[in-house]
Amino acid sequence: MKIRLLASLLVALMLAVAHVPVGIAQPSGTPTTITVRVIAKGGKFVSAEVGGVLVTVRDAQTQELLASGNVTGTSGDTQGIMVAPTTRISGIPVDDDAAAFTVTLDLDRPRLLEVSAYGPLAQLQSATRVTATQWVVPGKHITGGDGLLLELPGLLVDVLDPPTHFIVQLDGAPRTVRIRANVMMMCGCPIAPGGPWDPAAFEVAAQLVRNGEPVGALPLAFTGTASEFAADWTISQPGVYEATVYAFQPANGNTGVDNVAFIAM
Numbered sequence: 001m002k003i004r005l006l007a008s009l010l011v012a013l014m015l016a017v018a019h020v021p022v023g024i025a026q027p028s029g030t031p032t033t034i035t036v037r038v039i040a041k042g043g044k045f046v047s048a049e050v051g052g053v054l055v056t057v058r059d060a061q062t063q064e065l066l067a068s069g070n071v072t073g074t075s076g077d078t079q080g081i082m083v084a085p086t087t088r089i090s091g092i093p094v095d096d097d098a099a100a101f102t103v104t105l106d107l108d109r110p111r112l113l114e115v116s117a118y119g120p121l122a123q124l125q126s127a128t129r130v131t132a133t134q135w136v137v138p139g140k141h142i143t144g145g146d147g148l149l150l151e152l153p154g155l156l157v158d159v160l161d162p163p164t165h166f167i168v169q170l171d172g173a174p175r176t177v178r179i180r181a182n183v184m185m186m187c188g189c190p191i192a193p194g195g196p197w198d199p200a201a202f203e204v205a206a207q208l209v210r211n212g213e214p215v216g217a218l219p220l221a222f223t224g225t226a227s228e229f230a231a232d233w234t235i236s237q238p239g240v241y242e243a244t245v246y247a248f249q250p251a252n253g254n255t256g257v258d259n260v261a262f263i264a265m
Contacts, residue, residue: 029106030138035147036101037071038117038130039092040186042252043197044075044082046152047099050188051122053152055101060114060133066105070121073099075187082196091145100147107138117150120186126156126256128186155202155247155256156184161230162243166262168235179206180230181220181258183247192226203248204229210239220245235264 038046038053046053052070059066080093116131130150134142142148161180162168168175183191183204191197199222206218220229235241242261248254 029108031104032107032136032138033102033104033141033143034113034115034136035143036103036115036117036150037094037099037147038119038150038152039081039146040189041151041153041254042249043185043187043189044078045071045073045099046117046120046187047071047073047075049075050120050156050184050186052099053117053119054121056116056118057103057105058114058116060112063114066113067103069101069103071099071101073097075099075189078189078196092149094146102143105136107136110135110137112136115148115150117152119152120156120188123156123158125158125258126154126186128152128154152186153254154186155249155254156182156186156188157245157247157256157258158182159243159245159258159260160228162260162262164260164262168262168264170235170238170264174234174236175264176232176234177262178230178232179218179220179243179245180223180228181206181245181247182227183229183256184227185254190226191222199229201249201251203250205246206231206233207244207246208233209242209244210237215241238264 036055040046054070057067074097076098077095112133113136114133116129118129119127130152132150159181161178168177185197189197191199191202204220208215218231218233220231223230240263244259246257
């Protein structure tokens, strides 16, 4: 009985470790730290101020998920990022609080990583995704300078007026609808005179559709309140209207869009 019991235990042990190749030492991974930062095109780092961005790290060849999480930190120093001169070698100035996602991976061999960022998470109507691939060698940390840097293009556009499903009572007479939108850089940085992002450098307009048919375009003007653009549209016919508000930055092609639907009756 003892021999039989010992044999059973030996078989169980062999089955438990059957996945380990006999005679081959299992590789021990080398801790390798990667710091990922996401910067708004034409702006500062994307941070918790706009909900942050979801960073995902995968093996580019197998699509194995290695890490994911949100960035933490601030959008960085405006003077250093937007005003102070930089070079391609020096990179973007990074202070200790600049938003980043840092992960330490145990790597047993060089791996081609696919790193993506999606956000800003507090403005999903304007969220975009950017992806880059890079080889990483065990023990060779990617933390120097601005780390592994992803640039997130676009603009945040948030229609404030009219609210969704707003009803305009015509009562046989034309009515005016105020179309108002908040426009910011992807980092949440405000557009206002005297700063790095002047309202005159942006084109903001609404394209309007009634019952599925285009009825015109309406330029939106800066209201004097930071990041706010607006204009009035006169409606004389009943129907279901949709306003597609876009913002465009000609200097670098940044574009953002938001939509709202309302009813005239």
